[in-house]
Amino acid sequence: MTKNFKWNKKDLLGLEYLSAEEITHILDTAESFKEVTTRDIKKVPALRGKTAANLFYEPSTRTRGSFEIAEKRLSCDVVNMDMKASSITKGETLIDTGKNLEALKIDIFVIRHSNPGAPNILARNVSASIINAGDGFHEHPTQALLDLFTIREKLGKIKGKNVSIIGDITHSRVARSNIWGLKKLGANVTICAPKIILPKFAKEFGVKVTDKIDVALKDADAINVLRMQFERDIADAFPSKEEYFNQYGISEERLKKAKKNIVVMHPGPINRGIEMSSEVADGKNSVILEQVTNGIAIRMAVLYLVAGVKNKVSS
Amino acid sequence: MKYLIKNSTVIDPKNNINEVLDVLISNGKIKQIGKNLKALGAKTINAKGMITAPGFVDMHVHFRQPGFEYKETILSGSLSAIKGGVTSVAVMPNTNPVMDTSERVENLQKIIKKDGKINVFVLGCITREQKGENITDFSKLKSVGCVGFTDDGHCVNSAKVMEKAFEKSGKRNLLFISHAEDTSLSAGGVMNEGFIADKLGLKGVSNESEYKIVERDIKLAKKHKARIHIAHVSTKESCELIRKAKKQGVKITAEATPHHFTLTEKECESFNANFKMAPPLRKQKDVDAIKKAIKDGTINCIATDHAPHAVHEKDIEFSNAMNGIIGLETALPLAIENLVDTKHLNMMGLVCVMSYSPAQILGVDKGHLTEGSEADVVVFDPQEKWIYNKEDIVSKSKNSPFIGKELKGKVKYTFVAGKLAS
Amino acid sequence: MKTLLDKETISRTLDRIAHEILEHYKNPSEFALVGIRTRGEFLAKRLQERIEQFSKQKVLLGILDITLYRDDLTQIANQPMLKATEIDFDITGKAIILVDDVLYTGRTVRSALNALIDFGRPTKIELAVIIDRGHRELPIKADYIGKNIPTSKEEKIEVRLKECDTKEEVVLTEK
Numbered sequence: 036m037t038k039n040f041k042w043n044k045k046d047l048l049g050l051e052y053l054s055a056e057e058i059t060h061i062l063d064t065a066e067s068f069k070e071v072t073t074r075d076i077k078k079v080p081a082l083r084g085k086t087a088a089n090l091f092y093e094p095s096t097r098t099r100g101s102f103e104i105a106e107k108r109l110s111c112d113v114v115n116m117d118m119k120a121s122s123i124t125k126g127e128t129l130i131d132t133g134k135n136l137e138a139l140k141i142d143i144f145v146i147r148h149s150n151p152g153a154p155n156i157l158a159r160n161v162s163a164s165i166i167n168a169g170d171g172f173h174e175h176p177t178q179a180l181l182d183l184f185t186i187r188e189k190l191g192k193i194k195g196k197n198v199s200i201i202g203d204i205t206h207s208r209v210a211r212s213n214i215w216g217l218k219k220l221g222a223n224v225t226i227c228a229p230k231i232i233l234p235k236f237a238k239e240f241g242v243k244v245t246d247k248i249d250v251a252l253k254d255a256d257a258i259n260v261l262r263m264q265f266e267r268d269i270a271d272a273f274p275s276k277e278e279y280f281n282q283y284g285i286s287e288e289r290l291k292k293a294k295k296n297i298v299v300m301h302p303g304p305i306n307r308g309i310e311m312s313s314e315v316a317d318g319k320n321s322v323i324l325e326q327v328t329n330g331i332a333i334r335m336a337v338l339y340l341v342a343g344v345k346n347k348v349s350s
Numbered sequence: 351m352k353y354l355i356k357n358s359t360v361i362d363p364k365n366n367i368n369e370v371l372d373v374l375i376s377n378g379k380i381k382q383i384g385k386n387l388k389a390l391g392a393k394t395i396n397a398k399g400m401i402t403a404p405g406f407v408d409m410h411v412h413f414r415q416p417g418f419e420y421k422e423t424i425l426s427g428s429l430s431a432i433k434g435g436v437t438s439v440a441v442m443p444n445t446n447p448v449m450d451t452s453e454r455v456e457n458l459q460k461i462i463k464k465d466g467k468i469n470v471f472v473l474g475c476i477t478r479e480q481k482g483e484n485i486t487d488f489s490k491l492k493s494v495g496c497v498g499f500t501d502d503g504h505c506v507n508s509a510k511v512m513e514k515a516f517e518k519s520g521k522r523n524l525l526f527i528s529h530a531e532d533t534s535l536s537a538g539g540v541m542n543e544g545f546i547a548d549k550l551g552l553k554g555v556s557n558e559s560e561y562k563i564v565e566r567d568i569k570l571a572k573k574h575k576a577r578i579h580i581a582h583v584s585t586k587e588s589c590e591l592i593r594k595a596k597k598q599g600v601k602i603t604a605e606a607t608p609h610h611f612t613l614t615e616k617e618c619e620s621f622n623a624n625f626k627m628a629p630p631l632r633k634q635k636d637v638d639a640i641k642k643a644i645k646d647g648t649i650n651c652i653a654t655d656h657a658p659h660a661v662h663e664k665d666i667e668f669s670n671a672m673n674g675i676i677g678l679e680t681a682l683p684l685a686i687e688n689l690v691d692t693k694h695l696n697m698m699g700l701v702c703v704m705s706y707s708p709a710q711i712l713g714v715d716k717g718h719l720t721e722g723s724e725a726d727v728v729v730f731d732p733q734e735k736w737i738y739n740k741e742d743i744v745s746k747s748k749n750s751p752f753i754g755k756e757l758k759g760k761v762k763y764t765f766v767a768g769k770l771a772s
Numbered sequence: 773m774k775t776l777l778d779k780e781t782i783s784r785t786l787d788r789i790a791h792e793i794l795e796h797y798k799n800p801s802e803f804a805l806v807g808i809r810t811r812g813e814f815l816a817k818r819l820q821e822r823i824e825q826f827s828k829q830k831v832l833l834g835i836l837d838i839t840l841y842r843d844d845l846t847q848i849a850n851q852p853m854l855k856a857t858e859i860d861f862d863i864t865g866k867a868i869i870l871v872d873d874v875l876y877t878g879r880t881v882r883s884a885l886n887a888l889i890d891f892g893r894p895t896k897i898e899l900a901v902i903i904d905r906g907h908r909e910l911p912i913k914a915d916y917i918g919k920n921i922p923t924s925k926e927e928k929i930e931v932r933l934k935e936c937d938t939k940e941e942v943v944l945t946e947k
Contacts, residue, residue: 063853063854064853064854066854066856067837067854067855067857068854070857071840071857074890075892076891077888077893078890079840079887079890080840080841081840081845082884109840128661128662128665128666129666130665130666130668148667150667150669151550151551151621151669153621153667155620155621156621156622156666156667156668159870171551171552171669172551173550173551173552208551211549211551234548235554236544236545236548237548238546239545240545240549265945286876309589332373336854339840339851339854340851342851343845343851
C-alpha cells in the first residue's frame with residue numbers, strides 16, 4: 036500500500052507521465068473498487084453531482100461502455116458524445132469543443148481521438164480533468180493499467196516478472212502504455228512482431244525486441260497479445276492470415292513450450308485464428324474476461340482520483 | 351528628415367567598420383559615418399551601448415499575399431519585419447495563385463508598390479503551379495523582378511526537372527533555392543524520425559529525406575556549373591555535404607533558420623503544433639552541426655522561413671496542423687543568444703549573416719552602410735532583455751513557439767530608405 | 773494534553789461493552805459487528821474476541837471503509853486513500869452493531885449507515901463507541917458508550933491503539 040500518498044494530477048494523459056508510485060496508487064485504489072463491483076448494489080455516491088463527458092472521436096463500444104459503467108457506478112452524471120473528427124481547417128476545433136463543453140460545467144472529459152496528443156492539447160486548454168481513452172498510436176493508459184492490475188492480481192507482483200507484448204507494436208497505443216507501465220514497475224519487457232510492425236527505434240524504450248515468437252514466449256510470466264488489423268498492417272508481408280497465425284499466432288502447441296502458468300492477456304476484441312487460437316482464448320491460462328471486469332475497477336479508480344484534485348492546474 | 355545616430359557601435363561587414371561612431375542619415379541616404387558628427391536640424395538619437403548595422407535581409411519569408419491574406423499580407427508582413435529590424439525580404443512564391451507567370455508577378459509587384467513598407471523582393475516558381483513538372487519561363491519572370499526561383503513548400507522531386515532548370519540557367523547564373531525534401535521518403539511524416547516520434551505515435555521524417563536531395567542538387571549544380579542555394583538546412587549530413595561541395599568549388603550557398611539552431615525534436619513531446627515545421631526540428635547533434643556550419647561559413651546566412659498560419663491551422667491536433675512558424679520578430683535575439691553568446695559568431699559575423707551575406711546571395715544592393723547608399727539601418731540593443739508577449743506580435747499570425755519566453759537583444763529603431771519605420 | 777483513559781481502562785471499557793451487547797442479544801448469531809476504518813476496525817476485532825470468549829460462540833465481523841460515502845468529498849483537497857470494505861456475510865436479517873472510536877458530529881456514522889444499507893437490509897443497526905464527545909450535527913446517538921466526555925470544539929480527542937499507534941490511550945489535546 037502506498038501510505039499517505041497524495042494524488043495531485045488533474046489528468047490522466049499517459050503512463051509515460053506517471054511515476055511508479057502514482058501507478059501503484061491507482062492499482063491500490065482499484066482494489067477497493069473491485070470489491071465494490073462484487074456487491075449487489077454496485078453503486079457508490081463518491082462522484083455525486085459531478086458530470087463526465089465521454090468524447091469519442093473514434094468509434095468504440097468496449098472502452099466507452101466500460102467508462103460509462105464506471106462513471107455510473109460512481110454516481111457521476113454522464114453525457115456521451117459521438118464526435119465527428121472535423122476537417123483540418125473547417126469547423127469547430129478540438130479546443131473550441133473543449134471550451135464549449137466546459138461552459139456546460141463538465142468536470143471530467145474522457146476522450147478517444149485518432150490523433151496522438153489530442154488529450155494533451157485539451158488538458159492544456161480546459162480546467163476540467165482529462166482522461167485519455169486512447170489517442171492515435173500514442174497511449175491508452177486505462178487499458179495498460181487494467182493489464183497491470185490483472186498481472187499483479189495473477190502473479191502477486193510485477194517487479195522482476197517477464198512480460199512479452201506480441202503483435203502490431205507500431206500501430207498500438209496499448210503497447211506503448213503497457214511498455215511505460217511495466218518498465219516503471221520493474222518488469223522485464225519483450226516486444227515481439229514481424230519487423231515491419233516494430234517501431235524502428237523500439238529498443239530505446241528499454242525493452243528486448245525480437246521478431247521470433249519463441250523468444251517472446253520463453254520464460255514469459257505473462258503475454259499480452261495485441262489485436263492485428265491484418266489488412267492495414269501486414270497484408271503485404273503475409274499473403275494470408277493463416278500464414279501470420281502459423282508464424283506468430285498463439286496456439287496451444289506454442290503455449291506448451293511456455294511456462295505452465297503463463298498469463299495470457301488480450302485487450303480485445305480478439306481475432307480468433309489470427310493472433311490467437313480459440314482454444315487459447317478460452318483456455319485455462321486466459322484472463323481475457325477478467326481484464327474486462329478489472330477495467331471497470333481501474334476506470335472507477337482513475338475517475339475518483341482525478342475528480343478529487345481541487346487545484347486544477349494543467350499537468 | 352535628418353537623423354543623427356550618436357555613440358553606437360557601427361558594424362558594417364562590407365566596409366569592415368566595427369567601432370563607436372556617429373551615423374548621419376539625410377534625404378534617405380547614409381550621408382556620413384564618422385566621429386563627433388554634428389548636423390543642424392537633425393533628430394538626434396543617443397544610441398550609446400547599442401549597435402547600428404545594415405537593416406537585416408531575410409531571404410526566406412512567406413507573406414501569403416495573394417490568396418491567404420487571413421494569415422499575412424505584404425503590409426502586415428512588412429510591419430512584422432520592421433519590428434525585427436528587417437528592411438529587405440524575399441517572398442516565397444507559394445501564394446494563391448503561385449508566382450509562376452510574369453502576369454502574376456506583376457500583380458504582386460503592384461501590391462508591393464502600394465503596401466510594401468520595406469524592400470520586398472519576389473521569388474518566382476521553378477515549375478508551373480509548383481507541380482514539379484514543367485519549368486517556368488525564367489527570363490520572363492526575371493524581367494518582372496524575380497530575384498531567384500524556388501518551389502519552396504514543395505520539393506522539385508524529379509531530378510530531370512531540376513536538371514532542366516539548371517540547364518536553362520546557363521551563363522545567367524540564376525539563383526535556385528532548393529526546398530530539399532524527398533517526399534517519397536517523408537510522406538505522412540509530421541516530426542523528426544526517431545525514438546521520440548516512435549513513442550508519441552507520430553510518423554517521422556528522416557534526415558535522409560533532406561540530404562538525399564541536397565546531394566542530388568549538388569551533383570546537378572556541379573555538372574551544369576549552376577548555382578544552388580539550400581533553404582532551411584536542418585541536418586548534420588546536409589551541412590557536411592555542403593561543406594564538401596564548397597571545397598570542390600560548387601556554386602552553393604545555404605541558409606539556416608533560427609528555430610533549427612535553437613530547438614530540438616524534444617519540443618514535440620508537448621504536442622504543441624508551434625513546434626511543427628518542415629523540415630522538422632531535429633536532434634541536438636543536428637543543431638550543433640548547423641551552428642558549426644554557420645561558424646565556418648558553410649551556411650552563409652540566417653533566414654527565418656517566416657510562415658504565418660491562423661489559429662485554426664495551428665492550435666489543433668499536431669498531425670493535422672500546418673507546418674511552420676513566424677520568425678521575423680525573434681530572429682535577432684535568438685541569433686544573439688544561440689550564436690554570439692555561444693561564441694559561434696562575433697557581432698560582426700552575426701550582422702554579416704543577417705544582412706550583407708543574404709543580400710549578396712539575392713544579388714541585391716542591400717545589407718551595407720556605404721556612404722551615399724540608401725539608408726536601410728537597424729539600431730539594436732544587444733543586451734536588453736524582454737518578454738515576447740503574444741499581444742505584442744505585429745504579424746497577423748501568432749504561431750510562435752517563443753511566446754512567453756525571455757529574449758535577449760532588442761531592435762530599437764528600424765530605418766527604411768532613411769525613414770524611421772514602425 | 774490530558775489522558776482520559778489509560779490502557780487498563782480501555783480494556784475494562786471494552787469488557788463492559790461486550791457484556792452489555794450480550795445482555796441485549798440472547799444469541800450472538802443474531803448480530804454482527806462492523807468496524808469503521810481505521811480504529812473502529814481494531815475495536816470491533818477486540819469486541820469480537822471478548823464476546824466469543826464470554827459466550828463461547830462465534831461472532832461475525834466486518835470492516836467498512838466509508839470514504840466513498842463521505843459528504844465532504846467535494847471539499848477536501850485530495851481524495852483520501854481508499855481501503856477495501858470487507859463484509860463477507862449477508863447482513864440482511866441481522867442486527868448490525870457499528871463500531872467506531874469517537875462519536876462527534878455524527879457525519880461518519882451517517883456515511884456508514886448509507887454504506888451499510890447498500891449491502892442489504894439489516895433488522896436494525898446499533899452503534900458502539902469508546903468516546904462520545906457531544907456536538908452532534910445529525911440526529912444520531914450511540915447505543916453502547918465507553919465514556920461520555922463533554923468537550924469544547926477547540927479540543928481534540930485522540931484514541932491511540934497499539935494496532936496502529938505506538939501507545940494505547942485516549943487523550944484530550946488542544947487544537
